[in-house]
Amino acid sequence: MKINNPFYKKIDKISLNKILKILKFSKFKKKIYLKGINDLINATQYEISFFNSLKYKDSLNKTKSKYIITHKKYEKIVDKVSNSIVVENVLKSVADVTNLFYPDAINDVVDLYLENPNKKKFINVKFGKNVLIGKNVKIGRNSLIGHNTIIESNVKIGSNSQIGSNILIKNSIIGNNVRILDGSVLGKKGFGFMPRNKENFRYPHIGMVIINDNVEIGCNNTIDRGSMSNTVIGSNTFLDNQVHIAHNVIIGKNCIITAQVGFAGSVKIGNNVMIGGQAGISGHLNIGNNVQIGGGSGVVKNIPDNSKVMGYPAKDLRNFLKENK
Secondary structure, X not given: OOOOOOOOOOOOOEEHHHHHHHOOOOOOOOOOEXXXXXXXXXXXXXXXXXXXXXXXXXXXXXXXXXXXXEOHHHHHHXXXXXXXXXXXXXXXXXHHHHHHHOOOOOOOOOOOOOEOOXXXXXXXXXXXXXXEEOOOOEEOOOOEEOOOOEEOOOOEEOOOOEEOOOOEEOOEEEOOOOEEOOOOEXXXXXXXXXXXXXXXXXXXXXXXXXXXXXXXXXXXXXXXXXXXXXXXXXXXXXXXXXXEEOOOOEEOOOOEEOOOOEEOOOOEEOOOOEEOOOOEEOOOOEEOOOOEEOOOOEEOOOEOOXXXXXXXXXXXXXXXXXXXX
């Protein structure tokens, strides 16, 4: 289900020709307007998308987008399902188009419209000292917000949730009965940039953080918002202290993630997954359902359902134990 993003001002429509001019592509010209940019799965026929890896070929075959930014080596593959827009650097081009539709998203500025909470507005919500709330924030009944916590504009928090002290929440939608412990940061932009001409070109992050019901997030966790899609934590998943979740990560239901685990961007974790402390998960991987990953492991490839792995690189647990008797 696609959720409307309330956090960024978006240009309603931009002509295809204007987009093509920025991308320096002149293979075709059509007097039509596009309404946005999106990933292959979520893009509509009125949105531009992008394809830069064969990992996403299944998504390409399902996309509704009629115009797709890609590299020359994927041109023939894209042309079978859509209109390819060939560029030298796909990610740089996607960033340029994203900046067109979301001109303010590149900046991760401090919300300047914070004020002390109006307790008449938030029914049956308890606030600690020095709490600051932005505009259009919604907090459900019987929730508690701890000392020195900042909740920026348009954030939504469900009922019966407990938000600890010294927490920053922005660009996030949080469900019911959620526990977020002290010192965590949710919804800041991810670590997205590209080196170019001895400088770093920053990539805009227009996604959100979505925390589903009955989740617990430990102390000093950092959960980055999505770059194009959203970062999502499934219901009844528990995170220990000092966990880092990068942009576009999706974690399923009923997972247990112990201390100091790190997820690189665009990882997809199934349901009922258990991960031991200090494990690292490389980017753009799929981890199946009912998987167990031992502490200190380094996961560098996809893991199928019902697997138990350990080591660096992570391998089947039985093989790991045989090799390390």
